[in-house]
Amino acid sequence: xxxxxxxxxxxxxxxxxxxxxxxxxxxxxxxxxxxxxxxxxxxxxxxxxxxxxxxxxxxxxxxxxxxxxxxxxxxxxxxxxxxxxxxxxxxxxxxxxxxxxxxxxxxxxxxxxxxxxxxxxxxxxxxxxxxxxxxxxxxxxxxxxxxxxxxxxxxxxxxxxxxxxxxxxxxxxxxxxxxxxxxxxxxxxxxxxxxxxxxxxxxxxxxxxxxxxxxxxxxxxxxxxxxxxxxxxxxxxxxxxxxxxxxxxxxxxxxxxxxxxxxxxxxxxxxxxxxxxxxxxxxxxxxxxxxxxxxxxxxxxxxxxxxxxxxxxxxxxxxxxxxxxxxxxxxxxxxxxxxxxxxxxxxxxxxxxxxxxxxxxxxxxxxxxxxxxxxxxxxxxxxxxxxxxxxxxxxxxxxxxxxxxxxxxxxxxxxxxxxxxxxxxxxxxxxxxxxxxxxxxxxxxxxxxxxxxxxxxxxxxxxxxxxxxxxxxxxxxxxxxxxxxxxxxxxxxxxxxxxxxxxxxxxxxxxxxxxxxxxxxxx
Numbered sequence: 001x002x003x004x005x006x007x008x009x010x011x012x013x014x015x016x017x018x019x020x021x022x023x024x025x026x027x028x029x030x031x032x033x034x035x036x037x038x039x040x041x042x043x044x045x046x047x048x049x050x051x052x053x054x055x056x057x058x059x060x061x062x063x064x065x066x067x068x069x070x071x072x073x074x075x076x077x078x079x080x081x082x083x084x085x086x087x088x089x090x091x092x093x094x095x096x097x098x099x100x101x102x103x104x105x106x107x108x109x110x111x112x113x114x115x116x117x118x119x120x121x122x123x124x125x126x127x128x129x130x131x132x133x134x135x136x137x138x139x140x141x142x143x144x145x146x147x148x149x150x151x152x153x154x155x156x157x158x159x160x161x162x163x164x165x166x167x168x169x170x171x172x173x174x175x176x177x178x179x180x181x182x183x184x185x186x187x188x189x190x191x192x193x194x195x196x197x198x199x200x201x202x203x204x205x206x207x208x209x210x211x212x213x214x215x216x217x218x219x220x221x222x223x224x225x226x227x228x229x230x231x232x233x234x235x236x237x238x239x240x241x242x243x244x245x246x247x248x249x250x251x252x253x254x255x256x257x258x259x260x261x262x263x264x265x266x267x268x269x270x271x272x273x274x275x276x277x278x279x280x281x282x283x284x285x286x287x288x289x290x291x292x293x294x295x296x297x298x299x300x301x302x303x304x305x306x307x308x309x310x311x312x313x314x315x316x317x318x319x320x321x322x323x324x325x326x327x328x329x330x331x332x333x334x335x336x337x338x339x340x341x342x343x344x345x346x347x348x349x350x351x352x353x354x355x356x357x358x359x360x361x362x363x364x365x366x367x368x369x370x371x372x373x374x375x376x377x378x379x380x381x382x383x384x385x386x387x388x389x390x391x392x393x394x395x396x397x398x399x400x401x402x403x404x405x406x407x408x409x410x411x412x413x414x415x416x417x418x419x420x421x422x423x424x425x426x427x428x429x430x431x432x433x434x435x436x437x438x439x440x441x442x443x444x445x446x447x448x449x450x451x452x453x454x455x456x457x458x459x460x461x462x463x464x465x466x467x468x469x470x471x472x473x474x475x476x477x478x479x480x481x482x483x484x485x486x487x488x489x490x491x492x493x494x495x496x497x498x499x500x501x502x503x504x505x506x507x508x509x510x511x512x513x514x515x516x517x518x519x520x521x522x523x
Contacts, residue, residue, distance in 0.1 A: 001022075001023070001024075001092065001098075002021050002022065002092075003022045003023075003088045003089070003091035003092040003098045003101075004019060004021055004022075004088065004101075004102055005009050005020050005022075005083060005084045005087050005088045005091070005101045005102065005104060005105075005106055006018065006019060006084070006104065006105040006106070006129075006132075007020055007069075007080070007083075007084040007105060007107060007125075008080075008105060008107060008121070008124070008125045008128055008136055009074050009076055009331055010077075010078070010121050010124065010251055011077070011126060011287075011311060011333070012251075012287075012334045012335075012457075013136075013244075013247045013248045013250075013287065013291070013334060014124060014128075014247075015121060015124040015125045015127065015128040016074065016128070017073065017105075017128060017132065018036075018069055018076065019068075019069075019070040019071075020067065020069060020070075020081075020084045020085060020087070020088050020106075021067070021068040021069075021070060022065070022066075022067055022068075022085070022088035022089050022091070022092045023064075023065070023066045023068075023092065024061060024063050024065050024089075024092045024093060025063060025064045025066075025140075026063055026064065026065070027063055027064030027451040029062075030060070030061075030062045030063065030064075030065075030308055031064045031065065031066075031451055032050070032060070032065045032067075033062075033065070033066050033067065034046060034067040034069070034085070035066065035067070035068050035069070035072070036067075036069030036070060036071075036072045036074075036076060037069070037072060037073060037074065037075050037076055037180070038069060038076045038081070038151075039075070039076060039077045040076070040351045041078055041079050042076050042078070042079075042081050043417075045079070045081055045082045045085050045110075046067075046085075048079075048082050048109075048110045048111075048112065049085055049086045049089065049110060050473070051112040052086060052110045052111070052112060052113070052114040052160055053089075055112065055114045056114050056160060056161055056164070056404060058090070058093075058095060060089070060093070063515060065089065065092075065118060067085055067088070067089075068287040069081070076086045077450035077453070078119065079109040079117075079119065080107040080108060080109060080119040080121065081107070082108060082109050082110040082118060083106045083107060083108030083137065083139075083160075083381060084105075084106040084107070086110060086160060087101050087104075087106055087137070087163070087239065088101070090164060092469055093199045095164060096164055096168060096518070097167060097168075100167045101137075101151075101167065103133075103134055103135060104129075104134060104135045104136065104137050104153075104155075105125060105128065105129040105134045105135070105136050105137070105463065106136075106137040106138070107119055107121065107122065107125050107136075107137075107138050107139075107142075108137070108138060108139045108142075109139075109158065112411065113268070114159050114160040114161060115158065115159050115160075115440045116139040116140070116157060117139060118140075118141040118142050119138075119139065119142065120250060120251055120252065120253035121248060121250055121251045122136075122138050122139075122142035122143075122145045122146045122432065123145050123146060123148060123149060123247055123250035123255065124247050124250055124251060125138070125245055126138070126145075126146035126147075126148070126150075126152065126154070127149045127150075127247070129149070129152055130149050130150045130151075130152040131469030134152070134192075135152055135153030135155065136149075136152060136153070136154050136155070137155045137156075137157070137163060137494030138154075138155075138156055138158075139156065139158075139174075140156045140157060140158040141257065142156065142258075143156025143176030143258070144176055144177065144178060144179035144257050144258025144259075145250060145255050145258035145443060146176070146185070146258075147175070147176050147177060147178040147179070148178045148179070148258065148260065149245070150464040153175075153176075153343060154175050154176060155173050156173070156176045157173055163458070166196045169195070169502050170172075171383045178258060178261060179255075179257055179258025179259045180257075180258075180259045180260075181260055181261075181262070182259055182260065182261040182262070182263070183236070183261075183262055183263075184231075184232075184236055184261070184262055184263035184264075185263065186232070186404075187229075187231070187232050187404075188225075188228055188229050188232065189229070189232070189377065189403045189404045190203075190229045190232070190233070190400075190402070190403050190407055191399045191402070191403035191404070192225070192229075192399070193222055193225050193226060193229070193400075193515045194222075194390060194395050194397055194399075194400075195222075195390050195391070195394030195395075195397065196221070196222050196226065196387060196390070196394075198385065199215065199222070199226055199387050200226070200302075200400075200407075201384060201446075202215075202383050202385045202493060203226055203229070203230060203233065204233065204407050204410065204411060204476070204491075205383065205469065205473060205476065206230070206339070206341070206382070206383055207226075207230055207233035207234055207407075207408075207411045208410070208411045208414040208415060208472050208475065208476055209382075209414070209418070209426055209427040209428055209468065209469065209471070209475070210339050210426040210428040210429065211339070211383055211428050211465075211468065211469055211471030211472065212318065212339065212340040212341070212342075212380060212381045212382045212383070212428075213339075213340075213341050213342070213343075213381070213382070213383045213384075213385070214303070214342045214343075214344070214381040214383065214384045214385070215227070215342070215343045215344075215479060216343075216344055216345075216383055216384070216385070216387065217343075217345070217346070217387030217388060217389070218345060218348055218388075218389050219260060219345060219350045220345065220348050220389065220390070221387045221388060221389050221390055222387060222390060223301075223343035223387050224301055224343060226387070227268075227297075227299045227301075227341045227343060228266075228299075229404060230266075230297055230339075231263065231264055231266045231296070231340060231407060232364045232404040233299065233404060233407055233411050234264050234296075234297075234407045234411070235265075235408075235411070235412050235415055236262040236263065237262045237263070237264060237295060241295045242260060242262060242302050244294060244295060244303045245264075245265060245294055245295050245296070245336055246260050246367065248287050248291050248292060248294050248334065249265075249292065251286070251287060252286060252287045252292060254292070254417075258366075260416070262457075264295060264296035264297065265292060265293050265294065265295065265297070265338075266293070266296055266297045267289045267292050267293040267296070267297070267298050267299070268298075268299040268300075268301065269298075269300070271300070271302050271303075271305035271306045273306070273310065273384070274307075274310070274311050275307075275309060275310050276288065277289060278290055278310050278313060278314070279291075279313050279314070279317070279323050279325070279336075280323055280325055280332070280334050281325040281332075285325055287330045287334050288334070290314060290317055290323060290334075290336045291323060291334035291335060291336045291388070293336075293338040293339075294334075294335045294336055294337055294338055295337060295338070296338060296339070297338065297339050297341055298340050299341045299342070299343075300337070300341070300342045300343070301343050302340075302343070302344065302345075303342040303343065303344040303373060304344055304369050304370065304372040304373055308372055308373075311373060311374070311377050311440075312374055312376075312377060314340070314377070314464070315377055315380060317336040317338070317499045318340060318380045319380070319406050321335065321336060321337035321429070322334065322335055322336055322337075323335075323336045330377065337429070340380075340381070343380070344373075345369075346359075346366055346369075347359050347365040347366035347369045347370075348368070348369045349365060350476075361489055367520075376503065378415060379459055379461050379462055379465075380461070382428065382465045382468060382469050382493070382496055383431055383469060383493040383494075384493055385493055410476060413478075414472065414475040414476045417475045417478075418472075418475055421438060422434065422438065427439075427468045427471045427472050427475070428468055430468070432464065435464060435467060435468065435471075438471065439467040439468065439470065439471040439482060440482065441467070441470065441481075441482040441483070441484075441486070441487055442481055442482065442483055444482065444483070444484040445470070445482055445483055445484040445486065446521075447484075447488050448484050448487050448488060448491070449463070449466065449467075449491070452466075452487075452491045453466075456494065456496070461495060465494075466487070466490045466491055466494060467482075467490075469490040469493065470482050470486040470487050470489075470490040471475060471486075473486040473489055473490060474486045
């Protein structure tokens, strides 16, 4: 006799069905084998199951026990296979009726005393179970999370004895309720930022169209403050976006007692982050920071301090909206449709080109510092602005009459225009053929864009990103047509890199002449 129960294997943020087959047969000596491309954690499951059975007064027969995890060529990782193996084995030895578990998917880690510990991925497992008309058995702490998947039969026991009694009919487990839905908090306000009107405008445009933004300025100019206030300008997650985000966070084990939030993710990794930490992967492939920022914001402070290979690994997801991690025996895909916000100083010492202050190390300081960021990566930044130092006069000004609430209303109106026109997509998500249709400038705007493309040396990608930003500017203005003014403002946001070098160079030259003029040997 072969007892069966279902479980899952995780590939990215998706759960794939795994058939757990348990066979107990006669043998000359006791054997307990788990087959089906299982990793070390799954192989150790037999010891946890054996100890949990002993704590319940159940003992494995002195026979040959084979656990097959099918399909056999799919890698199996993690401790969530403990519970399905235990339930399948209990059915095989007659401790519970075998037909009661055949229509269930089970996940959970067993403690030695039979307690069922929580595991990541309950929501994707529940979604898979619901799509195949199965029920789900999961640990009690995961029950509120799994309840969001729909009206599937759901059991969330605390211990192995509870689920055994339920299937024997001596105890009834009630269905858990979904966790709390958290609304976005007000958080910090844009009104707290003094001065920096140009940067605030750029932040509004970036929020309205989902554009990538680079801010360049000396320390203390407010770059991090501006970035922290971007999530407050973004509209809450839609129902489909909430499900996408929650699936990724569930696999990463970040959903606390099933609490979901409509606030868009905001991730700010340290510049020492490795490539695996940023894009995912590792020995046990897990979502990286880019995937955890899916449908939200990824903020990279001190951009040149990140390893160049880590930054360049983000180039593909910035274009495609997903990350593909190639492994020896599988390819794992994670969603990664995030909005990149980056901040950097103009040079290593931080003052080059700022308000005419000369860089202490001269021209090469800015050039070497910026050379850590590749040209193709910079080309993917839709908006690139200079954020000058805040003056005492700016700090003495009263708070701006416009705060996060007022700007967020304009952003929401512009997003509604885009979604209605683009079929649910923002301007930055539009495919190229659709962009050519909805982002046609008028004659004057087209002439200016053509001239600027030749003068500034815009690449094809840069040319189209100027159009995307101009389309967002027109949406903010409530205009169906892209005019010359929109093209001009969009172009003004793509001069930061060359302008920064020229500014730092000019400042360094002035500083060098000033020092030489005081030298008696200078003539």
